[in-house]
Amino acid sequence: LIIREQEPPNLESPFAQLHSFLTPNCLFYVRSHFTTPILEQGNYSLTMDGAMEQSFSLSYDELRDLPAVTRTATLECAGNGRNYLVPQVKGLQWQLGAVSTAEWTGVPLATLLHRARLTADACEIVLQGADQGTPKDEPLPPGKIHYARSFPLTKAKDVVLAYAMNGQELGIDHGYPVRAVVPGYYGMASVKWLTHIHIMETPFQGYFQTSDYAYWDLEAGNPVRRPLREMLVKSAIGRPATREVIKAGSEYRVSGAAWSGNATVSKVEVSTDGGHEWKPACLTDEEQPFVWRRWEFKWLVPFKKGRYILMSRATDNDGNVQPDQHDRNFGPYAIHHTLPVEIEVQ
Amino acid sequence: LIIREQEPPNLESPFAQLHSFLTPNCLFYVRSHFTTPILEQGNYSLTMDGAMEQSFSLSYDELRDLPAVTRTATLECAGNGRNYLVPQVKGLQWQLGAVSTAEWTGVPLATLLHRARLTADACEIVLQGADQGTPKDEPLPPGKIHYARSFPLTKAKDVVLAYAMNGQELGIDHGYPVRAVVPGYYGMASVKWLTHIHIMETPFQGYFQTSDYAYWDLEAGNPVRRPLREMLVKSAIGRPATREVIKAGSEYRVSGAAWSGNATVSKVEVSTDGGHEWKPACLTDEEQPFVWRRWEFKWLVPFKKGRYILMSRATDNDGNVQPDQHDRNFGPYAIHHTLPVEIEVQ
Numbered sequence: 298l299i300i301r302e303q304e305p306p307n308l309e310s311p312f313a314q315l316h317s318f319l320t321p322n323c324l325f326y327v328r329s330h331f332t333t334p335i336l337e338q339g340n341y342s343l344t345m346d347g348a349m350e351q352s353f354s355l356s357y358d359e360l361r362d363l364p365a366v367t368r369t370a371t372l373e374c375a376g377n378g379r380n381y382l383v384p385q386v387k388g389l390q391w392q393l394g395a396v397s398t399a400e401w402t403g404v405p406l407a408t409l410l411h412r413a414r415l416t417a418d419a420c421e422i423v424l425q426g427a428d429q430g431t432p433k434d435e436p437l438p439p440g441k442i443h444y445a446r447s448f449p450l451t452k453a454k455d456v457v458l459a460y461a462m463n464g465q466e467l468g469i470d471h472g473y474p475v476r477a478v479v480p481g482y483y484g485m486a487s488v489k490w491l492t493h494i495h496i497m498e499t500p501f502q503g504y505f506q507t508s509d510y511a512y513w514d515l516e517a518g519n520p521v522r523r524p525l526r527e528m529l530v531k532s533a534i535g536r537p538a539t540r541e542v543i544k545a546g547s548e549y550r551v552s553g554a555a556w557s558g559n560a561t562v563s564k565v566e567v568s569t570d571g572g573h574e575w576k577p578a579c580l581t582d583e584e585q586p587f588v589w590r591r592w593e594f595k596w597l598v599p600f601k602k603g604r605y606i607l608m609s610r611a612t613d614n615d616g617n618v619q620p621d622q623h624d625r626n627f628g629p630y631a632i633h634h635t636l637p638v639e640i641e642v643q
Numbered sequence: 644l645i646i647r648e649q650e651p652p653n654l655e656s657p658f659a660q661l662h663s664f665l666t667p668n669c670l671f672y673v674r675s676h677f678t679t680p681i682l683e684q685g686n687y688s689l690t691m692d693g694a695m696e697q698s699f700s701l702s703y704d705e706l707r708d709l710p711a712v713t714r715t716a717t718l719e720c721a722g723n724g725r726n727y728l729v730p731q732v733k734g735l736q737w738q739l740g741a742v743s744t745a746e747w748t749g750v751p752l753a754t755l756l757h758r759a760r761l762t763a764d765a766c767e768i769v770l771q772g773a774d775q776g777t778p779k780d781e782p783l784p785p786g787k788i789h790y791a792r793s794f795p796l797t798k799a800k801d802v803v804l805a806y807a808m809n810g811q812e813l814g815i816d817h818g819y820p821v822r823a824v825v826p827g828y829y830g831m832a833s834v835k836w837l838t839h840i841h842i843m844e845t846p847f848q849g850y851f852q853t854s855d856y857a858y859w860d861l862e863a864g865n866p867v868r869r870p871l872r873e874m875l876v877k878s879a880i881g882r883p884a885t886r887e888v889i890k891a892g893s894e895y896r897v898s899g900a901a902w903s904g905n906a907t908v909s910k911v912e913v914s915t916d917g918g919h920e921w922k923p924a925c926l927t928d929e930e931q932p933f934v935w936r937r938w939e940f941k942w943l944v945p946f947k948k949g950r951y952i953l954m955s956r957a958t959d960n961d962g963n964v965q966p967d968q969h970d971r972n973f974g975p976y977a978i979h980h981t982l983p984v985e986i987e988v989q
Contacts, residue, residue, distance in 0.1 A: 435781040438866035439971040502867040520784035625785040
């Protein structure tokens with residue numbers, strides 16, 4: 298893992314290593330906002346309250362006794378790729394690897410919502426972690442806050458309260474003993490060290506929905522602030538690396554991965570001439586919701602030596618295509634435009 | 644007027660001059676966010692659209708032909724008193740005088756809503772001015788924006804689209820030819836140079852609702868960002884001024900004004916010993932919604948020479964009392980705590 302911040306730990310996965318469909322736990326990227334909370338199974342408690350007939354708490358053992366599911370999901374940090382923005386913007390300087398895929402085992406959130414019997418006005422679900430501290434971006438609330446994030450009730454059907462990751466107990470940095478996994482959303486929604494679930498009757502306007510992890514949308518001509526949600530369609534090249542030297546006249550296997558939050562990736566194209574001509578890549582992973590598809594492209598490297606610019610471009614089943622420029626309304630987030638990889642043929 | 648910023652013009656009323664219940668137009672405070680737009684009656688147009696059966700536009704003459712009302716309202720800038728915060732915060736350094744009262748003549752907003760026939764889902768009304776520019780506070784939208792502010796539909800009954808102020812045509816700095824007046828709300832709601840009214844089915848999350856003119860409320864233990872709305876109960880001392888020298892053993896008339904956005908002011912008390920003992924002041928203006936009440940207190944100045952600390956404290960009919968400390972959740976806004984005025988008896 299590549300260190301982007303020592304404390305709290307923010308660690309990037311080596312994106313070139315796409316040898317397996319599931320990212321090994323030891324290579325799964327880590328995103329932490331505050332000091333890592335050390336929780337114990339023995340006194341862990343998950344509290345559900347808000348717009349419901351019956352609020353309740355569950356111990357770790359009670360949660361483990363409920364029927365479990367295993368769901369595969371790719372998580373991408375909303376700031377992944379930030380290092381490619383020019384001019385540089387503040388925030389962790391992620392390159393390509395703040396994205397990873399795992400199988401998550403735990404209790405469907407739907408099971409707990411069913412037990413709680415929500416009121417008719419319930420509209421959003423706030424997940425709150427045990428991690429707390431003083432955030433960095435203006436406007437700042439006074440004092441310490443907990444990490445907390447919401448999603449609409451309609452998204453709840455996909456959400457898992459996970460205690461295992463690729464068949465192993467969750468690691469401390471990944472939210473031990475229980476985290477949420479919100480498939481399709483940028484990683485900030487998948488709250489780690491989950492201790493509270495609060496049901497709201499109005500949209501949640503917390504710090505990580507407004508000051509941070511938000512963007513500007515347009516509504517009747519006015520920019521309006523909205524929380525980030527679904528990952529936007531994206532592909533990235535794992536191999537070759539920038540400035541890699543490739544042998545003229547050889548056959549080179551360009552490879553990478555592609556994903557989208559709303560839909561499945563249906564097509565990846567590759568350009569070896571800086572975006573003029575595009576050719577289809579081969580998708581090597583099967584199509585399934587909420588997970589990436591790795592891809593390959595056999596490049597017949599020209600005999601002409603010199604610099605070449607490689608690019609990849611993904612399209613999803615909703616017809617969304619990776620754009621060629623970053624949308625400034627997203628500020629330091631949702632960096633999903635096609636990125637040139639400059640290499641040298643010798 | 645006291646200059647707080649030359650361009651755009653931000654001008655403070657001399658608060659000590661409370662000689663009249665209505666502030667003369669030439670002494671009414673001015674708050675501008677962007678360069679003053681120069682509009683003309685001849686090509687002025689007010690557009691109404693959004694969640695309604697029939698969107699429409701009105702010329703200035705068409706607006707003037709509608710039945711008019713005259714309503715008195717005190718407007719206070721949400722940042723009034725900011726200069727008293729310690730440590731100093733960024734923003735215009737208003738002292739006491741970013742508050743004034745006028746009679747506003749124009750068309751009730753209700754008349755236009757009636758004509759528009761709103762849909763059942765209508766919930767908020769966005770007012771947009773012709774003024775536009777690049778704002779200052781993070782997070783910033785990319786590019787220029789118009790000044791725009793919303794309020795809930797339930798507030799619409801109080802709102803006037805005003806073309807006259809104290810019987811005179813609106814001045815350029817006060818929104819010529821038409822501004823909104825939202826009685827009871829901080830001044831930022833009373834959009835000047837009004838050209839668009841947009842009806843929303845969800846709360847408006849524009850820049851001046853989220854980045855600026857917003858505060859932190861608490862909801863289920865988490866700070867949440869909310870737009871500022873009603874003025875909080877407040878009184879301020881106009882006379883004496885800080886450091887004024889007052890004759891020992893004389894009778895001195897302490898005076899000021901008090902207001903509240905939600906209710907009328909029912910009581911003002913004065914302390915001449917730094918807040919230990921409080922005595923009732925006499926309210927010299929009658930009680931009416933959305934306007935200030937000036938007050939007087941006859942102080943029998945002691946024979947003992949030295950420094951004295953005067954304070955005033957207002958209570959409104961909803962039982963709200965002026966606090967003795969600034970609430971940090973409001974940041975640089977809603978500064979309505981009791982302010983000590985230190986004077987010298989000689």
